[in-house]
Amino acid sequence: MFPELNLAGYPPEDLVLKPAFQAACRSAIEALARESANGPALLIGTPWVEDGKLYNAYALLSGGAIEAIRYKVDLPNYGVFDEKRVFAAGPMPGPVLIKGVRIGIPICEDIWRNEVVECLSETGGEILLVPNGSPYWRGKTEHRLNIAVARVVESGLPLIYLNMLGGQDELVFDGASFVLNADRSVGAQLPTFRETVALTEWQREGGGWRCVSGPVTTVDENEKTDYRACVLGLQDYVNKSGFKGVVLGLSGGVDSALCAAMAVDALGADRVRCVMLPYRFTSQDSLTDAAACARALGVQYDTLPIESAVLGIEKALEPVLAGRTRDVTEENIQARARGVILMAISNKFGLMVVTTGNKSEMSVGYATLYGDMNGGFNPIKDLYKTQVFSLCRLRNTWKPDNALGPDGEVIPENIIVKPPTAELRENQKDQDSLPPYDMLDQILERLVEREEPVASIAAAGFDRDVVLKIARLLDLAEYKRRQAAPGVKVTLKNFGRDRRYPIVNRFRDTGAPLPEPDRSLLKAGAQSKTEAFDF
Numbered sequence: 001m002f003p004e005l006n007l008a009g010y011p012p013e014d015l016v017l018k019p020a021f022q023a024a025c026r027s028a029i030e031a032l033a034r035e036s037a038n039g040p041a042l043l044i045g046t047p048w049v050e051d052g053k054l055y056n057a058y059a060l061l062s063g064g065a066i067e068a069i070r071y072k073v074d075l076p077n078y079g080v081f082d083e084k085r086v087f088a089a090g091p092m093p094g095p096v097l098i099k100g101v102r103i104g105i106p107i108c109e110d111i112w113r114n115e116v117v118e119c120l121s122e123t124g125g126e127i128l129l130v131p132n133g134s135p136y137w138r139g140k141t142e143h144r145l146n147i148a149v150a151r152v153v154e155s156g157l158p159l160i161y162l163n164m165l166g167g168q169d170e171l172v173f174d175g176a177s178f179v180l181n182a183d184r185s186v187g188a189q190l191p192t193f194r195e196t197v198a199l200t201e202w203q204r205e206g207g208g209w210r211c212v213s214g215p216v217t218t219v220d221e222n223e224k225t226d227y228r229a230c231v232l233g234l235q236d237y238v239n240k241s242g243f244k245g246v247v248l249g250l251s252g253g254v255d256s257a258l259c260a261a262m263a264v265d266a267l268g269a270d271r272v273r274c275v276m277l278p279y280r281f282t283s284q285d286s287l288t289d290a291a292a293c294a295r296a297l298g299v300q301y302d303t304l305p306i307e308s309a310v311l312g313i314e315k316a317l318e319p320v321l322a323g324r325t326r327d328v329t330e331e332n333i334q335a336r337a338r339g340v341i342l343m344a345i346s347n348k349f350g351l352m353v354v355t356t357g358n359k360s361e362m363s364v365g366y367a368t369l370y371g372d373m374n375g376g377f378n379p380i381k382d383l384y385k386t387q388v389f390s391l392c393r394l395r396n397t398w399k400p401d402n403a404l405g406p407d408g409e410v411i412p413e414n415i416i417v418k419p420p421t422a423e424l425r426e427n428q429k430d431q432d433s434l435p436p437y438d439m440l441d442q443i444l445e446r447l448v449e450r451e452e453p454v455a456s457i458a459a460a461g462f463d464r465d466v467v468l469k470i471a472r473l474l475d476l477a478e479y480k481r482r483q484a485a486p487g488v489k490v491t492l493k494n495f496g497r498d499r500r501y502p503i504v505n506r507f508r509d510t511g512a513p514l515p516e517p518d519r520s521l522l523k524a525g526a527q528s529k530t531e532a533f534d535f
């Protein structure tokens with residue numbers, strides 16, 4: 001048994017609309033059927049065109065033939081999902097017969113409501129095999145289990161939940177496949193974020209089937225799964241894209257240190273190159289801390305001062321900037337000079353630039369286009385600053401069992417405890433213009449993940465003027481986020497697939513209480529979907 005759309009990859013997006021891709025998938029599934037003629041029956045997900053319609057399908061291959069095809073019924077069209085854009089919904093399915101056993105195959109979203117499973121149960125299904133392309137976000141494992149338990153209780157049937165593993169652009173699939181018996185006991189549990197092939201053994205007991213043997217692994221939870229997701233997402237993006245390795249600016253700050261640790265855990269130290277790019281505002285602490293972090297990780301480390309580059313750009317701009325006061329323009333030149341250098345190293349050595357901005361910065365626009373936003377992928381894009389600090393502390397005391405980096409402390413303590421700063425001017429600190437990150441991140445989580453109005457956030461105890469300021473910055477920074485590199489989805493709502501706002505819009509939440517609808521203005525019958533007309 002293989003996951004949802006395993007043959008094509010998930011999500012295939014509009015690639016699956018190309019006739020040449022559809023034909024290639026059909027040819028591959030037919031070849032697999034022929035080549036597996038003398039092996040066990042195979043169940044595998046594939047796009048399938050029938051009668052001019054394209055389906056998200058699951059095929060039973062046995063004896064050299066395609067014995068059965070089942071189509072996904074409930075196509076998700078929310079958050080990161082866009083399946084109604086490309087697929088047609090299938091009809092309600094009946095079971096398929098495999099060696100005399102009636103197998104129900106609800107595909108992924110088909111178990112999130114009860115109709116498909118109810119149909120399979122009523123038409124004689126004995127075991128539910130559920131292929132999934134279910135992407136990770138924090139807390140997803142428990143949520144999946146609750147959904148599966150509900151279907152088992154309603155149907156009285158045992159269930160295998162098989163999930164995809166690996167990174168695909170912004171999405172990471174965490175595996176964590178499991179088996180539930182009809183009595184809700186766990187028959188098998190596969191690990192998170194580690195590719196596994198598992199054999200389960202089943203026996204008929206009391207008129208039903210029971211999983212009597214299968215591996216049971218303890219799965220990671222909470223911050224450990226966040227860290228694993230970021231590492232796997234970066235690893236697969238780099239490897240699947242064919243890069244030799246990565247390069248990143250190591251500033252002596254917490255964000256770049258965590259990204260460097262994740263890169264080494266994902267790729268190994270020999271494929272990670274770190275560069276310190278100091279200027280006159282770079283402190284000795286930053287120089288010392290960055291060098292110590294590079295040594296702890298065992299990466300190649302270069303120091304390339306940017307003063308000549310910055311002064312050269314400023315010299316070129318003298319004719320148009322003469323007489324004007326220095327401001328953020330000159331600060332941005334520093335960030336952009338660093339970006340140019342990192343991109344040159346990328347071009348010359350075939351290394352992808354890792355960009356290192358966190359979700360707090362991307363929310364409020366504290367990042368420089370064509371400067372520190374330069375890069376191909378961002379492993380911490382969906383982590384708020386407070387979560388970055390927390391994962392740094394976690395990584396210093398724990399390492400994933402399949403990570404390629406060293407054990408022990410890899411991020412010097414001084415990087416974690418010193419006040420965050422971009423070091424673009426003298427004595428600059430992030431909290432000169434932002435509230436403390438523990439407060440900022442709470443406000444942002446309410447604005448972004450929960451879509452709470454300003455009034456309700458203020459009512460929860462946050463300063464109204466501060467909330468208004470953060471909401472305004474969040475709105476204004478949309479144009480930057482559209483130009484940001486992709487990054488791993490970790491939270492319930494990431495920037496990109498989950499949150500799609502127009503760049504140009506003039507709506508602002510003023511913080512006033514939300515008005516109640518005036519239902520007296522709604523004419524009777526105005527909401528009817530159909531109206532009768534007397535011709």
